[in-house]
Amino acid sequence: MNLTVTDVRLTPILVADPPLLNAQGVHQPYTPRLIVEVETADGVTGLGETYGDTKYLELARPLAERLTGRPVTDVNILFGAGLADLAVDANQVAAEVDAGGLRGAQTADKLRLSVLSAFEVACLDAQGKAFGVPVHALLGGKVRDSVEYSAYLFYKWAAHPAGVTAEPDDWGAALDPAGVVAQARAFTERYGFRSFKLKGGVFPPDEEIAAVRALAEAFPGHPLRLDPNGAWSVETSLKVAKELGDVLEYLEDPTLGTPAMAEVSARTDIPLATNMCVTTFGEIREAFTRDAVQVVLSDHHYWGGLRATRHLAALCDAFGVGVSMHSNTHLGISLAAMTHVAATVPHLHHACDSHYPWQSEDVLTERLAFTDGRVTVSDAPGLGVALDPEKLDRLHRRWAEDDGALRDRDDAAAMRAAEPEWRTPVMPRW
Structure with a gap:
């Protein structure tokens, strides 16, 4: 060989x-x-x-x-x-x-x-x-045969702005609580997801509180998360935590930075999750010793791979911190890698995030499938996928x-196609 x-x-x-x-x-x-x-x-x-x-x-x-x-x-x-x-x-x-x-x-x-x-x-x-x-065997072997994922809900336009070249999608718009609930129902019908995460920081907090309340009414007892990507001040974060304390599984990155997260954590009982203030091993000590976060959302891409993800999970377990997985826009190779490493983590406390249902295209011969909100862990050699x-x-x-305009992700530039005066908001936004 x-x-x-x-x-x-x-x-x-x-x-x-x-x-x-x-x-x-x-x-x-x-x-x-x-x-x-x-x-x-x-x-x-x-x-x-x-x-x-x-x-x-x-x-x-x-x-x-x-x-x-x-x-x-x-x-x-x-x-x-x-x-x-x-x-x-x-x-x-x-x-x-x-x-x-x-x-x-x-x-x-x-x-x-x-x-x-x-x-x-x-x-x-x-x-x-x-x-x-x-791959899971190379990481020490799986401890579960399938990995649970959460429906990743977004506020969404019905289509990209007129005049912008884009591929069509059949998800429709979601710009209010009713639209968010309809999107969640579509995710449930298509993929069987049983927990839901809403990407917030888009509308004023009261509107996003109403959307989460609508989800709680439509899906009683199902785990719910809200992630405004640090768009709120400490006081706004505490207000939202108080309003949604009875329905949220956790609140993800409500405010920016470990000191602000620690202040929110000290004044609420809702667990705080992060994929922003703890993204390297060097950031762990301050965050954990200050009890700034109770759940770390790992991402094998920027933590340095699958073995580093297992190391992170072990450290989280030692400190009594929950662990799950963050997702950015990705294809089936990354989903397969996420699934293999997640299958080897004994204390995977929460369903993992995944953008994959939003991606209509892939480079694999066969798309990975969600059944009852879960992806089966492949026992085929390697990742179990083919290009x-x-x-x-x-x-x-x-x-x-491409002329270079799309080779670097720029969400603000994309927004300016619809709103020419748009500038990236200064955080905290609310």
């Missing part, structure tokens, strides 16, 4: 995205992703996926060159001294990167980890295929033909 990496292929793509609203603006009609293929001398190919903005692609290219010629089992070298100078490359890209304001402040090191994660997943996928075992070259080529050609 020859496990030497002989080729690493990087394919940037643009994937259709509906007009989903958030605190920063609205999703663009197409979002960039990067597909990584790692091939060994025996012809085994492993797949990875991460964010596809230009800054990620610029870091991925030198990493691909350095991985070639190494054994695909040498995953540790990705994070070792041999590639440490990639952090310098990252600083040359940007010392402080604006990640759309939705994932917390993104440093160069976090950018580097987001790129490394795709290579780690691809190497693990290739190892699993070479050894004939699933469709024709689909990949079509989405790459869309990227290649």
